[in-house]
């Protein structure tokens with residue numbers, strides 16, 4: 141890392157790993173965490189991890205694992221190594237600030253959406269760094285403008301960036317005209333033919349997912365909606381592309397699964413999941429992403445009670461953090477009525493008990509779960525919001541190891557890179573996080589990052605953050 145003055149051991153570790161990225165590196169004496177294993181066998185103490193180029197080539201007891209000749213030796217004593225985290229639900233077209241969803245609350249009078257949109261595009265290199273600085277080495281952007289395909293290209297050629305897979309514009313039941321600046325992230329389709337037409341345009345761009353925004357309102361013809369979801373899903377499946385669906389009610393979630401959904405990108409939030417739902421998930425081998433925090437983020441932000449956590453203050457994008465206090469400065473006449481009301485009587489913000497219970501039920505049924513924040517939505521910051529999300533998953537009753545499994549094994553599945561990601565073992569990509577505390581004791585320890593390694597290249601969180609200030 142070039143940018144910064146040396147900082148403690150993290151710097152030394154990063155510097156060693158970085159300089160040896162094209163050669164051989166051996167991290168010696170660390171505890172290696174295996175989130176894919178059961179609790180009793182999840183941590184192997186005193187291990188040596190050998191990295192060659194962008195791959196892990198060996199993992200074994202330090203006593204018996206020979207450090208190859210010429211390898212750079214890095215001290216791992218007192219450290220824990222986990223696979224790089226995956227956020228399975230993000231949106232790069234959104235920033236997390238107040239202005240990023242004018243279709244929800246419109247601040248155009250204060251901040252034109254076109255300006256916010258341009259800022260988000262220009263800010264991409266910083267947004268990438270913020271993800272890495274929080275130990276997240278892969279993200280799934282599960283829907284945005286056609287520009288999303290460029291985001292993926294830019295990430296691929298940027299060293300300090302997570303791996304990025306993308307969906308294109310959402311095949312939607314409703315439109316969102318306020319988000320349409322010529323390349324809308326959400327496109328209303330009223331027939332199967334329209335849906336298929338949009339999906340074909342996304343297939344041309346090699347979409348990693350087809351995403352449907354299944355919005356059901358009382359009076360809607362849910363059978364007709366299901367037919368649109370199925371048409372979109374079938375068209376994607378014919379091209380080998382999986383179907384991700386936003387369906388937050390039990391009735392729409394089941395309809396989405398009947399229509400072939402491979403990935404439910406949110407919790408079921410209106411009712412307890414039932415046996416039929418579990419059976420449909422199993423039949424499709426579908427993945428479940430709880431996104432427990434995102435609605436709370438909106439509630440905090442639009443009542444002006446959003447406060448950065450300690451880790452957000454250090455590892456959130458400073459530009460966005462500064463904007464989170466804008467309601468204190470904004471002329472009152474520019475604050476939408478609804479927000480003024482919420483500021484006058486802030487709601488009590490708490491997680492949905494139904495969503496917490498549903499996560500536990502889904503987990504206990506053996507359904508694969510991926511950790512995802514829906515980052516970019518108002519109040520849910522790119523990067524450090526993973527710690528808010530994982531704390532809530534722990535609150536739902538998952539053990540820290542189970543939360544880590546969702547964020548790594550489940551994430552690898554969401555990335556469709558199970559062969560390459562999700563474990564610390566020979567043959568996998570060298571995407572890992574070196575921690576100063578045991579993450580199987582508390583998910584918060586996942587924030588105690590010494591160094592982040594992506595594809596064999598090491599970064600220190602402090603250096604990454606300094607480079608974007």
Ligand SMILES: [Zn+2]
Pocket residue numbers: 229230231282514
């Ligand atoms: Zn989303």
